[in-house]
Amino acid sequence: MRPTLEVRGLVKRFGGLTAVKNLTLDLHGGEILGLIGPNGSGKSTAMKAIMGIERPTAGTVRFQGEDIAGQPSHQIARRGFGMVFQHSRPLNRQTVLENIMVALLPDSLFKLFADHALIERAKWIAERVGLGAVMDRRPPTLPFADLRRLELAKAIARDPKVVLVDEPFAGLTLAEVATFSDLIRSFRDEGRAVLLVDHNVKSVAALVDRVLAMYLGEEIVTGRADEVMRNETVRRVYLGGAIETSARPETSFTDKVPLLQVLNLSVTYGKAQALQDVSIHVHQGEFVSIVGLNGAGKTTLFNAISGLLPYSGEIVRDGEPLRGMSPAKIARSGIVHCPETRELFGEMTVRENLDLGGQHLDDEARGRQLAWLFELFPILRERQGQMAQTLSGGEQQMLAIGRALMMQPKILVLDEPTLGLAPVILEQLSKALTRLRQTTSITVLLGEQNVTFALPHADRVYVLEHARIVWEGDPGRFAEEAGEGYL
Incomplete structure (x- = not known):
């Protein structure tokens, strides 16, 4: 027929x-x-x-x-x-x-x-x-x-x-x-x-x-x-491919109260339910991955944490509720959000974008932070005088993360950093995250669809599906319990 x-x-x-x-x-x-x-x-x-x-x-x-x-x-x-x-x-x-x-x-x-x-x-x-x-x-x-x-x-x-x-x-x-x-x-x-x-x-x-x-x-x-x-x-x-993991057990993090707690968070866009009763926690120094397909609600969760959206429920950092704080104050307090859309200033140079991130630092501290950042992403040192809009997609992603790191975050929120990037760039980003994890006390909350990028850097994993958390555990268990049903 x-x-x-x-x-x-x-x-x-x-x-x-x-x-x-x-x-x-x-x-x-x-x-x-x-x-x-x-x-x-x-x-x-x-x-x-x-x-x-x-x-x-x-x-x-x-x-x-x-x-x-x-x-x-x-x-x-x-x-x-x-x-x-x-x-x-x-x-x-x-x-x-x-x-x-x-x-x-x-x-x-x-x-x-x-x-x-x-x-x-x-x-x-x-x-x-x-x-x-x-x-x-x-x-x-x-x-x-x-x-x-x-x-x-x-x-x-x-x-x-x-x-x-x-x-x-x-x-x-x-x-x-x-x-x-x-x-x-x-x-x-x-x-x-x-x-x-x-x-x-x-x-x-x-x-x-x-x-x-x-x-x-x-x-x-x-x-x-x-x-x-x-x-x-x-x-x-x-x-993304085969999954490798190197998680640290949750008991190895010593804070009595988690650094960041999201409790029964719900968000609606007009009449559409974007998040429903979502609860997560992140310890000081822990790397936590929120994995989920596009449309699951990862960006909405991060925008709520950053003060960009109204919500019901509670978001608590170091025991203090964030409700009522402006996005600028939340960022200055140490929760720095690197959005999926990057939000770079295209007609400014790489160095000018980075200096904006480090504007709160004095000259000496800014110099130290830049030197550390250029070790993490050497390509940014080479591209300092180049307009941000002329960089490749991978270089722009590194610049967006670099600008966030210039703010010296206590909690770095990364939303879909691998979106649309070539494998060689993924490898560079992966090495940078490994170095952050091994050499700094920074806490990272990573939202990703690509679980093979997210899991090697995760101590714990949450699976967000259709506006709700449907699984939580260490990345080693993910492949056995959640991986088969992820798609």
Whole structure:
């Protein structure tokens, strides 16, 4: 039987960056295909190129035998495509029912007065996705899960043959993920072809018929979910490779009260639950790794510790609550955050960026700190006069960590330092962390998806999954107990 959707040699470039390279896939009616891959692997771009939101650079997209590549998205939607966007975009002044009715109307909008059949159809769709009880409410009054349901309702309003779903599980509780999975399965059971992108690999794997794993814009492998999850390349992309550990037992840290305690921390973005009852502790001098896939909540946790987000629960450092302290005061007190986005000053030199980190030091102390830092990252000494924006990605990462270390942190918070870096740079970063661990009293809290980078430097590990801590232990036990279920 001919596939409903055939994608051949799909390419999407943005200037010199190729986000999708020669992607080929088939999607049949009554099938769910999952697109998985780490951040930046091209999943969402591929979906937008298929839907016409982004114009493909090359390749064909055949729907029921006809090439629709490059057509505008509204024309593709009219042909029989529905898309569930990651971010809800309802009409806030209209009711849920009216939002669905707008999705049902023809593009010309010549029907100014809704007829009885249109209203009944909109009501049926609302019931169909679980919005029957809130049809007369406006979107701002709805819980987050209902806003996601409204996106589903709008996507299926015009009975599409193909449904594209971008990040359906982001911000949902585990119970809500199960409900949404049932809804998406029902689309398949009605004979629709469903293409699904999500960071929550486990939820995708449990739901789909086949998985296509991507990395850096290219397909790694396509097959049954259990086969793809066992694929060596997929595991290396997500986990990084073989795991080696050199943990120090928790009993070797002598502080009676841990240096940093996070107690029952919860964070929401609007109505989306980003962290739920998260508790961790870190001892003086300990290296603790928080591992989890993209979207698990690592960055949210670090931003809350750094005072950048409101939260419920407690964050305590040396017995003192951090609540109410400004991010600047938290940083000056010794908790220094090196963010995933690096936040360098691109039009300033390497040395100027480093001097900003060390601005609180007198000239002699700053000189000593710089000399120590240049031993840790010799490339920064060579690049002192170079603009930060002209450095390679790996050099920029070293500069971001270097600037944080110039602040002489007591607790260094590193968020995804390995993201997008070449193996040779990973090795240099790894050696620098080993040296920090062996020669200084610094405490490190490291957030990483790449467990083979994180675990050799960890004394203890927490696994963050879907906004909650699901495992804690030493890295030696990780491979036995948590590693198999990490993906």
